[in-house]
Amino acid sequence: xxxxxxxxxxxxxxxxxNYRYYVLDAPLVPDVEYDRLFRxxxxxxxxxxxxxxxxxxxxxxxxxxxxxxxxxxxxxxxxSLDNAFDEEEFAAFDKRxxxxxxxxxxxxxxxxxxxxxxxxxxxxxxxxxxQAATRGDGYVGEDITHNIRTIHAVPLQLRGNDYPKVxxxxxxxxxxxMSFEALNAKAREKGEKQFANPRNAAAGSLRQLxxxxxxxxxxxxxxxxxxxxxxxxxxxxxxxxxxxxxxxMRVNELTEGVAGLDACQQYYQHILDVRDSLDxxxxxxxYKVNDYALQETLGFVSRAPRxxxxxxxxxxxxxxxxxxxxxxxxxxxxxxxxxxxxPVFVGGVxxxxxxxxxxxxxxxxxxxxxxxxxxxxxxxxxPEVLAVVKAKRPDKVQAIVxxxxxxxxxxxxxxxxxxxxxxxxxxxxxxAQRKEAIKHYASRKAMxxxxxxxxxxxxxxxxxxxxxxADIYQLDVVKVAGMERMAMKSAQNLMDAIEDSKKTTLAKxxxxxxxxxxxxxxxxxxxxxxxxxxxxxxxxxxxxxxISDIGPIVAAHxxxxxxxxxxxxxxxxxxxxxxxxxxxxxxxxxxxLKGKTYVITGTLPSMTRDEAKALLEAKxxxxxxSVSKKTSGLIAGExxxxxxxxxxxxxxxxxxxxxxxxxxN
Numbered sequence: 001x002x003x004x005x006x007x008x009x010x011x012x013x014x015x016x017x018n019y020r021y022y023v024l025d026a027p028l029v030p031d032v033e034y035d036r037l038f039r040x041x042x043x044x045x046x047x048x049x050x051x052x053x054x055x056x057x058x059x060x061x062x063x064x065x066x067x068x069x070x071x072x073x074x075x076x077x078x079x080s081l082d083n084a085f086d087e088e089e090f091a092a093f094d095k096r097x098x099x100x101x102x103x104x105x106x107x108x109x110x111x112x113x114x115x116x117x118x119x120x121x122x123x124x125x126x127x128x129x130x131q132a133a134t135r136g137d138g139y140v141g142e143d144i145t146h147n148i149r150t151i152h153a154v155p156l157q158l159r160g161n162d163y164p165k166v167x168x169x170x171x172x173x174x175x176x177x178m179s180f181e182a183l184n185a186k187a188r189e190k191g192e193k194q195f196a197n198p199r200n201a202a203a204g205s206l207r208q209l210x211x212x213x214x215x216x217x218x219x220x221x222x223x224x225x226x227x228x229x230x231x232x233x234x235x236x237x238x239x240x241x242x243x244x245x246x247x248x249m250r251v252n253e254l255t256e257g258v259a260g261l262d263a264c265q266q267y268y269q270h271i272l273d274v275r276d277s278l279d280x281x282x283x284x285x286x287y288k289v290n291d292y293a294l295q296e297t298l299g300f301v302s303r304a305p306r307x308x309x310x311x312x313x314x315x316x317x318x319x320x321x322x323x324x325x326x327x328x329x330x331x332x333x334x335x336x337x338x339x340x341x342x343p344v345f346v347g348g349v350x351x352x353x354x355x356x357x358x359x360x361x362x363x364x365x366x367x368x369x370x371x372x373x374x375x376x377x378x379x380x381x382x383p384e385v386l387a388v389v390k391a392k393r394p395d396k397v398q399a400i401v402x403x404x405x406x407x408x409x410x411x412x413x414x415x416x417x418x419x420x421x422x423x424x425x426x427x428x429x430x431x432a433q434r435k436e437a438i439k440h441y442a443s444r445k446a447m448x449x450x451x452x453x454x455x456x457x458x459x460x461x462x463x464x465x466x467x468x469x470a471d472i473y474q475l476d477v478v479k480v481a482g483m484e485r486m487a488m489k490s491a492q493n494l495m496d497a498i499e500d501s502k503k504t505t506l507a508k509x510x511x512x513x514x515x516x517x518x519x520x521x522x523x524x525x526x527x528x529x530x531x532x533x534x535x536x537x538x539x540x541x542x543x544x545x546x547i548s549d550i551g552p553i554v555a556a557h558x559x560x561x562x563x564x565x566x567x568x569x570x571x572x573x574x575x576x577x578x579x580x581x582x583x584x585x586x587x588x589x590x591x592x593l594k595g596k597t598y599v600i601t602g603t604l605p606s607m608t609r610d611e612a613k614a615l616l617e618a619k620x621x622x623x624x625x626s627v628s629k630k631t632s633g634l635i636a637g638e639x640x641x642x643x644x645x646x647x648x649x650x651x652x653x654x655x656x657x658x659x660x661x662x663x664x665n
Contacts, residue, residue: 014037072133072140074139075168077138094264106263108257108289108291109287110236110241111267113286117281118172120134120172124167126165129156132147148173150214150215159248170223171222171250173220176280201217206219224252225240238255257290268285285311317375319375321373322372332436334422335406335421337355337359341373357384358421370398373386373389406432412564416556425516427515427567438472446511447509449498502577505527505582507523507527525547530547597623599624601643
């Protein structure tokens, strides 16, 4: 094998990744892929030391600073850390230290979470912040003083009066998770490019020439050590951090000193356990020999101290191939594209499927079948496809297309303009939606089947006793009595409630069908103005929009629902089971308050607010929950409160119960 050419090729690839990561803040691959390349180069150079050159990525840190910023030469180099990726490698690190020190007692390590941000050096002179710089290549960084000054976690002046004349504080600037989510939310609203992760967002913020931009990004900072200092602060690392905290520097509260391999491993496991609950991203634990005298004895290799190591967590991001896409149907009918992946080990498990969220995300990320993708799995969160590695895209890829029919039940799939989710329109029939459809159908405001609660519905569906809402009326009392936590008496009570539900109203029945966007008020308007189920089923989208409170979106949902054969089959089965309601009158006289809007507040003398609402709606009025300029009148009872005050301010007519009775008679 031509090792020289292979080593040179690896150096070129790593240098390109360094440029993308450190300079452009736009990495092409996840950290785990970069680590693999770096370790491969390290191993080859170890085997062929005659091929090591001064400008190899293994001999320096990071990349050159951006030309737009002035340069800062670090008085004490900002070196990187070697990595350990498992318990065995960390144990080997501990053994190397003991062998070099010829000391075999437990070593005391300063332990702290490894933040996933941007390393910086902040210089104080006579207690005042005078300069801040990025790591850069470890020897020369970029002057970012104007942006560091905007971070509230960084003191502009040290506390107390016993601080050194010169103090360089080293630490990590990062973007908290909440700030990152808010930043990307604003970017989505404006149609701008979103940041891939908080680390990129923090780095991009520090590289803004205008400090007002950084100030809006809500960055934060943790101190993890120091560089230049004109006095000796302490004899060990933990004591130094404690002193820096007294001078006003923010130190991570999870930092502590522990002795021995077992204690180090326990600390690692604890930080891994709490990782997802932290407000910032971390990717491992940093261990440093605590005693400065021992650090000095151990010394450095070309790019890293011998006395420290970063023990990395299992990779949360990996690259793999997108083999195909399946569409899962959720309990509300929403279709979610799910990536079928070439199996890859990430986040501690083998992942072969990952969510693509919705088609808007597929299009935004420009994902195609056959792409190489970055997949992420963090804690118990469902794995997701983060991005495409476009540099590895094959010549021919295939677009991902949303199916026009539900993959579960075959009903039409509908997607409203401006909505991210597409949905199955077979809500009454679709197996993926049956539990939620049955729970809604039996709820108090729908068919009001007392005793048919959520847990019982779950049991019945799991036992294949109910497949659609129509099956409720075919239940056998003996089988129901044999279910968990049921007996003959409770089963008979349920059967009686089911029988009672057969007598209902057209409005309740329409609401119980669970048609998308059709709530109680819309169901009442449909029943009141069309009068029969036949007319509702046969109505066109245009005629539906003539009904009060029904716009084009709701009209489209209604029209499509009643055009699905599966839904009509279930409705016919319900009617055949005996569901019925009194015929409604639809004369103009019955709708004398059509177009009017009323609000009810306070306690009425002889009727409840629900009864008053029903009386008004029977006359065609709409009953709203809040007062506005469009309110026709406020029905005010005792203890009316703020709604009465607002109505008086807006000049809305105030009515009492007597006025209400006059209105409806």
